[in-house]
Amino acid sequence: MDFSPTEAQQDLAALTRRILGDQVTPESLGAHGSGGFDAPLWTVLAKAGVLDAALPQTVGGGGFGLLEQCSVLTEVGRAVAPVPYLASVVQAASALAEFGPPELVERWLVPVVRGSAVLAVALGSGFTASDGRLSGTQTAVPYAAFADALLVEASGGVYVVEKDAPGVSIAPQRTIDHADAGLVELTDAPGLPLGDIAVWLRRRRTVGLCAQQLGVVERALELTAAYTRERKQFDHVLGGFQAVRQRLADAYLDVEAVRLTLWQAAWRLSEGLPADAELATAKYWASEAGHRVAHTAVHLHGGVGIDVEHPLHRYFAAAKRLEFTGGGATEHLLALGTLLAR
Numbered sequence: 001m002d003f004s005p006t007e008a009q010q011d012l013a014a015l016t017r018r019i020l021g022d023q024v025t026p027e028s029l030g031a032h033g034s035g036g037f038d039a040p041l042w043t044v045l046a047k048a049g050v051l052d053a054a055l056p057q058t059v060g061g062g063g064f065g066l067l068e069q070c071s072v073l074t075e076v077g078r079a080v081a082p083v084p085y086l087a088s089v090v091q092a093a094s095a096l097a098e099f100g101p102p103e104l105v106e107r108w109l110v111p112v113v114r115g116s117a118v119l120a121v122a123l124g125s126g127f128t129a130s131d132g133r134l135s136g137t138q139t140a141v142p143y144a145a146f147a148d149a150l151l152v153e154a155s156g157g158v159y160v161v162e163k164d165a166p167g168v169s170i171a172p173q174r175t176i177d178h179a180d181a182g183l184v185e186l187t188d189a190p191g192l193p194l195g196d197i198a199v200w201l202r203r204r205r206t207v208g209l210c211a212q213q214l215g216v217v218e219r220a221l222e223l224t225a226a227y228t229r230e231r232k233q234f235d236h237v238l239g240g241f242q243a244v245r246q247r248l249a250d251a252y253l254d255v256e257a258v259r260l261t262l263w264q265a266a267w268r269l270s271e272g273l274p275a276d277a278e279l280a281t282a283k284y285w286a287s288e289a290g291h292r293v294a295h296t297a298v299h300l301h302g303g304v305g306i307d308v309e310h311p312l313h314r315y316f317a318a319a320k321r322l323e324f325t326g327g328g329a330t331e332h333l334l335a336l337g338t339l340l341a342r
Contacts, residue, residue, distance in 0.1 A: 001267045003260070008053075008064050009071040016050055016072050020079035026311070029082065036180025037118070037146040038082045046115025051089055055113065056097050066204070066270040069094075070211035070262065077215025077322075080314045082178060084118050084143040086208040091201050092119035092151050095158070099194050104160060108149055120147035122184055123202060127154035132193070134159060134186045135167075142325070144182025145172040152184075152191060153198045159191030166190070177317035206279045206326055207269055210262040213286040213322040217258060217293040220315040221251050224297040231302075244300060251296045254289035261285045280336040286322065287329035294319035 005013070023041045045051055054068040055061025062068075069090045076085050089112065096109040111117035120143045127136035134154050144150065147170070149162045161168060167189035173181040225248055228239035238244050261282040268275035294316045298305035301312055323329075 001264065003263050005071060006067065008062075008068050012050065012053055012064070012068050013071040013075050015048060016045070016075040017078070019044060019048055019050070020075060020081050024079045024081050029080075029314070036082050036178030037084065037143065039146075041081065042083050042118070043115040045083065045085075046113060051085075051093075051115060052113035054089070055093060055109075061097070061113070066090075066094075066207070067266055070207065070266045073208050073211035074215040074218075077212035077318070078219040080216065080219075080318045082180070084120070084146070084180075086205070086212060087121050087143050088112050088117075088119045090208045091121045091204050094204065095151060095194060095197055095201060096160075098200075099197055100160075104192060104194075108160065111148070117148045118143060118146050119149055119151065120144040120182070121151045121201060121205070123153045123198060123205070125153075127152055127186060129154035129157065129159060129191065132159075132191055133167075133188045134161060134191045135188055137183070137185045139183050140173055140175060140181045141184050143180050144170050144184050145180055147182070150184065151194065151201065152186070153201075154191070156196055156198075158194045158197050158201065160194060161186065161189055161191045176321050177314065202326075203269060203275065203279060206283050207262070207266050209322050209326050210258065210265065210282045210286040213290045213319065214255070214258045214262055216315055216318045216322060217251075217255050217290050220293055220297040220312065220319065221248070221255055223312060223315070224248065224251070224300050228300055238300065247296050247300060251293045254285075254293050257285045258282075258289050277336060277339045280332045280339065283326065283332040284329050284336065287324070287327075287332065290319045290323045291329070294323075 028038060053062035054064040057063040093109050093112045096105055112119055120141055122138050122141045124138050126138035127134050134152060147163060149160055152159050152161050167187040169185040171183040173183055175181050228244055231238045265275055265278040265282040268278050297312060298316055304310045305312055
């Protein structure tokens with residue numbers, strides 16, 4: 001494979017970085033543990049064409065795909081931007097474009113790419129379906145607190161469930177860094193079937209988490225390297241100490257491991273090739289290396305590294321969330337071992 005980004009990837013990444021650099025500020029993020037969704041920023045991204053550029057032309061998109069979406073997600077991670085691009089675009093909107101009937105495309109995909117709607121995705125064994133009616137409970141569904149509809153896995157299929165439908169209850173929850181998750185409770189709620197696409201959604205979630213983690217650890221390392229070039233201890237800059245340089249070098253290797261395994265998995269998935277082993281490898285590195293880089297960044301920042309008001313804490317919290325979402329390092333290492341044993 002060719003690891004070089006396409007022109008479309010470069011252009012989308014540059015556009016996204018410029019917008020997020022202008023829009024994501026300490027004031028817009030609010031206090032630690034609050035917020036979780038910046039609706040005005042979501043609208044700005046939509047108007048700039050970031051939300052629809054990586055969707056098929058058949059649904060009004062730019063005709064690009066998963067690789068371009070991963071480039072956008074990396075920039076979302078670099079800014080720790082509170083937008084549901086992974087759930088709403090990479091998973092839900094892409095699923096509707098690929099598998100949805102025209103009425104669902106018109107009802108939900110169009111509002112998402114216009115920035116006027118948010119879709120969440122609830123994958124797991126918490127729901128059952130009978131004659132198009134869903135029941136069950138799932139906690140900590142990402143972005144469910146702000147979702148207008150959800151893609152819900154139930155009884156071997158995936159259904160679209162509207163927030164305002166009868167029998168739907170969503171209670172806001174706070175996770176490690178944001179108040180964006182939701183406790184989703186369904187009681188005989190109506191759902192429209194999309195088909196048996198849960199595995200498809202899981203694969204895109206995994207590669208998307210890795211892409212976002214790449215941006216988080218890449219930027220955390222940049223901030224830490226800059227800090228150690230300026231901060232002095234015993235009349236010497238921190239970066240002058242051998243142990244500090246070694247930790248930065250180890251972190252650099254970890255970031256590059258996340259980068260290479262991510263793009264290998266994303267490319268194979270985008271080409272329709274078997275990618276389960278590559279996805280497990282990428283998520284292992286995103287979890288394990290993400291943990292190490294996050295802790296290196298905090299340790300080398302010293303006291304300010306544990307201040308929840310310091311910008312670095314956002315990266316630490318984001319790295320920890322991405323480490324465990326969709327399974328941690330051990331789970332994916334076991335999955336990789338099982339695939340190799342077969």
